[in-house]
Amino acid sequence: MVENKKFHINKKSKLISQNFSGYRKNCPHTESVYIEVLRKMSGEKKIKTAFELYEIALNLCIQSILEQNPEIKDNELRDMLFERFGYDSGRFADKSNR
Numbered sequence: 001m002v003e004n005k006k007f008h009i010n011k012k013s014k015l016i017s018q019n020f021s022g023y024r025k026n027c028p029h030t031e032s033v034y035i036e037v038l039r040k041m042s043g044e045k046k047i048k049t050a051f052e053l054y055e056i057a058l059n060l061c062i063q064s065i066l067e068q069n070p071e072i073k074d075n076e077l078r079d080m081l082f083e084r085f086g087y088d089s090g091r092f093a094d095k096s097n098r
Helices: 011-026 030-040 043-068 074-084
Strands: none
Touching (some): 043 074
């Protein structure tokens, strides 16, 4: 596998994301408890949590793309990430879609 220095997968994020799906299957009430915890958080903590969740999602996408395409170049990886996150270049080409 090609070492990709630009897109480093955070081991903590990878572990959290792998464990989360197991929690959801084992306890269907997890989501409602999580929402209640979020409601009690300060605004600063909510923003910090949002950034952490975004990083987890980004790392999962990077991991998935690298597993499917081990020889991928950095610019190709970036383009695929943009596509998966819905940031394709044609998205805002027509102003009527805004």
